[in-house]
Amino acid sequence: MNAVADVDVEVVVIGAGQAGLSTAHHLSRGGLTPGHDLAVLDAAPAPGGAWQHRWPTLTYGRVHGIHALPGMELTGADPDRPSAEVLGEYFAAYERRFGLRVVRPVRVRRVREAGDGRLLVETDRGSWTSRALVNATGTWNRPFWPRVPGQETFTGRQLHTADYRGPEEFTDARVIVVGGGTSAVQHLLEVAGTARETTWVTRRPPLFREEPFDSDLGREAVAMVERRVRDGLPPQSVVSVTGLPMTEAMRRAREDGVLSRLPLFERVTETGVRWADGREVRADMILWATGFRPVTAHLAPLRLREPGGGIRLDGTRAVRDPRIHLVGYGPSASTIGANRAGRAAAREIRRLLAAGPDRNTARAAPAVAAG
Template sequence: MSRRTDVVVIGGGQSGLAAGYHLRRLGIEHVILDAQATPGGAWQHTWDSLRLFSPAAYSSLPGRLMPAQDGHLYPDAAHVVSYLADYEKRYELAVQHGGWAHAVHRDGAFLRVETDCGDWQARAVVSATGTWTRPFLPAVPGRREFTGRQLHTVQYRSPAEFAGQRVIVVGGGNSGAQIAADLAGTAHLTWVTQRPPRYLADDIDGRALFDAATARRRALDEGRADTGGVASLGDIVAVPPVRAARDAGLLTAKPMFSRLTATGAQWADGTAAVADAVIWCTGFRPALAHLAGLRLRGSRGHITTSGTGSLEDPRFHFLGYGDWTGPASATLIGVGRPARETARQLRDLLA
């Protein structure tokens, strides 16, 4: 027999917790279903040296400032996990851990959420699953021919396992730069980017990025010219480890290769590099397999939304997937505002 509530939030990472905070404040009955066995979301699975782009106070969820981490201006992933666990406990959020939501079905006036731990019936569903479980690998010629090791950002942990190896890191964003900096000096590094690396000014961090994303969204909403948002500032936040490696001359990027071979990579001009491993820091896609079959996608394959709500079926909301669902909503500080608006829209829908 299905359990019943007003709102099911799928995903108990930072976006799901922000949604739970605002739903609780409005007195909306809900449950947060988290596939992870313990609190912390995807932050539990990042590489060891990962750092936030912003100081702790500017990396906070609604209602609770993240405390500073001793000795570090930019907190590491373990500090974020501790903060999220404390946040969940402090606000007594209704999180159920260890249950994967496989599918959502329309069931008369209700939505039925099918999980490992039984079904739930709800009047609305908030999808807050993020992107970490859906890494993107580009269709590069020869990728299946390469006989060395290939892994994505999600599988990288530390430089120790690559000591002395020849490693190609692909990607000119923050993950690519941080992992390349992590490997520099330990592995024989080749860093490959689609275009020359664009570093933000050293004094710019996540605070400025959030402001830029918000200003862009406001301009678009008001019909003004596109400000360019975060992309206008650059691609890479120069956190201290990246800055140190760059200034030491250890982060010299090569253009993207034309193909992989059995032993490494080859460029259009005929040059080649032998590699033991290729690390793809090539981004992610929204993890929305649980919504397959509901026909929420439009003719171009995208789910069209107004704010965070689906235009096809307003009982579905999407939180934490980037600018698609709110300026900088994939960040700790950025998800607060769209989470608040989601809760308000759900209150009106349920009324």
């Protein structure tokens, strides 16, 4: 990995998943030249965003809700191939076709003021200065592990969705799957085929959706997340609004008792878990399918975080600093949402650049909490 000398550009995009590539595409169509006045930085070793890290048993045909990147459809993909391979190749072809010149692997350490209204992006491969920045880092690199008393005493194995590579490693084990989202159910159904026994635990009773996911339900889910982001609260899972889509495989699993859910246990013991009423379940492995949190720690020097714990947005723009846009955060944390947000962010950034440096430096008062 070669070092990169300090570079001065107009816009830096951090992240080359769906959100980052979408935004870079719209910025380049608006007149910015990748590698000259537009820099796209990606921490991953290869194209594909978070998809390249998905477990091999998640085939392309089992992925739902995928929308093509702007300007290039994904056609003819084999539904039986791993989604990591299909989408990794698609993202690579997209970068080549539009000449986005992604710099990778490069890890952004921090973003801070550079003076004269510019931002300084410090990385392990040098620094970039820019007039605007798009944070499209997603969540994959920040798995959420709930803290439960006794976790450190468990003598079995604990792993997160981010570590999951398929059901084979659970063969003949007693497994507890924790989480009420789609990934948790996918893991549970796979692991049930190889494990000795499985136990499903969720914080809240799961809501299964029998009816198709329509546009009204989609708008309701997005609106819920938008309200939280506008109020400066951390984004929240939309499963509580959309529910879990009931598939034929899930119906069979429910009939077989695999989807029989227990509430969250009170503590982890050396050999399993225990509830407040004294009930215990022994386990060899605990799989925490408990989601992810936005990767934003590198933005801490800019003091964007609100007292409520989130970054307040107006559209994609950080309210406390108009130079910063977050795409793939909150309501745009989906493939179709990232495409739309990327276009909106690019449009606002072009206006900001056209306004000149004097207006670019205007920003709100510092937040109370860093983040």
